[in-house]
Amino acid sequence: xxxVSQHPSWVICKSGTSVKIECRSLDFQATTMFWYRQFPKQSxxxxxxxxxxxxxxxxxxxxxxxxxxxxxxxxxxxxTVTSAHPEDSSFYICSATDGLETQYFGPGxxxxxx
Amino acid sequence: RKEVEQDPGPFNVPEGATVAxxxxxxxxxxxxxxxxxxxxxxxxxxxMSVYSSGNEDGRFTAQLNRASQYISLLxxxxxxSDSATYLCVVNGGSSNTGKLIFGQGTxxxxxP
Numbered sequence: 001x002x003x004v005s006q007h008p009s010w011v012i013c014k015s016g017t018s019v020k021i022e023c024r025s026l027d028f029q030a031t032t033m034f035w036y037r038q039f040p041k042q043s044x045x046x047x048x049x050x051x052x053x054x055x056x057x058x059x060x061x062x063x064x065x066x067x068x069x070x071x072x073x074x075x076x077x078x079x080t081v082t083s084a085h086p087e088d089s090s091f092y093i094c095s096a097t098d099g100l101e102t103q104y105f106g107p108g109x110x111x112x113x114x
Numbered sequence: 115r116k117e118v119e120q121d122p123g124p125f126n127v128p129e130g131a132t133v134a135x136x137x138x139x140x141x142x143x144x145x146x147x148x149x150x151x152x153x154x155x156x157x158x159x160x161x162m163s164v165y166s167s168g169n170e171d172g173r174f175t176a177q178l179n180r181a182s183q184y185i186s187l188l189x190x191x192x193x194x195s196d197s198a199t200y201l202c203v204v205n206g207g208s209s210n211t212g213k214l215i216f217g218q219g220t221x222x223x224x225x226p
Contacts, residue, residue, distance in 0.1 A: 107156070
């Protein structure tokens with residue numbers, strides 16, 4: 001099956017710093033990538049939809065200036081959490097689709113902001 | 115009301131038991147339905163898609179009732195390795211945006 005990687009798998013940072021998370025589709029071209037966030041014992045919540053070469057579409061309540069998304073190529077999307085604070089600590093997961101129905105999920109990135 | 119609702123459980127069952135999970139969704143325009151499995155601290159993995167005619171994959175059977183906006187998953191002959199959280203997932207609406215809405219998940223613990 002299709003493989004999606006994420007890097008880093010976990011990160012610990014100080015409050016106020018920015019953190020960049022990469023999502024790559026390794027063996028297919030991803031027309032669309034999605035970014036999710038999951039807090040403990042809660043469901044995955046879609047943050048934004050990212051299409052290659054265009055601006056991301058953010059879900060209601062997600063600050064686009066805080067969560068910067070860049071989808072520069074068909075195999076790479078990045079999420080930058082700017083000026084991270086402890087409440088941003090979460091499990092961030094990306095997924096990618098080649099235009100067909102199935103979304104392939106990356107292994108996730110655990111962010112802990114101290 | 116949540117867009118996708120599931121009983122969070124946990125469901126504690128012995129090995130070999132049959133267990134059923136239910137899910138309801140609020141958007142009648144949804145076209146695609148899935149069950150995902152998520153292990154602790156891992157990403158979700160697709161278990162199976164759900165079709166109106168019902169579908170079966172080994173010990174797993176999924177059913178969809180569009181009229182009631184209800185989805186089910188039946189697991190027969192439970193194994194220890196089935197212990198996980200099962201996520202009911204629905205696409206976000208009539209337009210093919212690919213947007214998925216996740217339920218909270220139902221936790222299954224299979225015991226020896």
